[in-house]
Amino acid sequence: MDGNEKSLSFALGEVDRMASALKLPNDIKEATSVLYRKAAKRNLIKGRSIEELVSAMLYITCRQYGVPRTLKEITAVSRMPLRKIRRTYIFLLKKLEIKLAPADPARYIPRYCSKLGLSDTIRERAIEILKSDEGTGTARGWAPTGTAAAAIYLATVLNDESVAEKEIAKVAGTTPITIRNRYNELEKRLKLSANVLSSSSPLPKKASLVV
Numbered sequence: 001m002d003g004n005e006k007s008l009s010f011a012l013g014e015v016d017r018m019a020s021a022l023k024l025p026n027d028i029k030e031a032t033s034v035l036y037r038k039a040a041k042r043n044l045i046k047g048r049s050i051e052e053l054v055s056a057m058l059y060i061t062c063r064q065y066g067v068p069r070t071l072k073e074i075t076a077v078s079r080m081p082l083r084k085i086r087r088t089y090i091f092l093l094k095k096l097e098i099k100l101a102p103a104d105p106a107r108y109i110p111r112y113c114s115k116l117g118l119s120d121t122i123r124e125r126a127i128e129i130l131k132s133d134e135g136t137g138t139a140r141g142w143a144p145t146g147t148a149a150a151a152i153y154l155a156t157v158l159n160d161e162s163v164a165e166k167e168i169a170k171v172a173g174t175t176p177i178t179i180r181n182r183y184n185e186l187e188k189r190l191k192l193s194a195n196v197l198s199s200s201s202p203l204p205k206k207a208s209l210v211v
Helices: 003-021 026-041 050-065 071-077 082-095 105-116 120-132 144-158 165-172 176-190
Strands: none
Touching (some): 003 050, 105 120, 105 144, 120 144
16 A cells, blocks of 8 residues: 555545544545545645644535534544644635535524423524524624524523523533624514514513523
């Protein structure tokens, strides 16, 4: 086995290891492996560690397939720092001419609600909130994780279920202040949204934020 074959074998092993740790489906593993081979053929892997390449490629394929995983989550199972993975991610997007649609915050909600032990009602309400506010967060440059977390928090407020901001923040990999800011923005805009507020309690004038 020559050097190139050894490198490819190690890279594919890293794809499998990290994808398994992140509980990613097989199509993500396969797409990442194809992407690695494509980058290798274009001589884009020289001078970069296999770990940072695989980490960046996993994030790219997750985004392409709409699988909700963040760079922080991928970094947690990688052996490389976030800054290097982000740098390689940007490099690959440019060199491979990959264009990604903005991440959909609604895709994060089922997993976050499951980790928080929240009901289907809360999950559906949070998704409904985001659908009613579709595109606004993206246009403002909001991170999908913070937006999803705020929608979940708003859904719990509307349904009189008390969940601490810090609990949601921990699961979403964001901060309580981010949730508070996104919550306030969502609250302002959705006060007049009849499709969200119909058949439910009205938004509170000033929600008491639990910390």
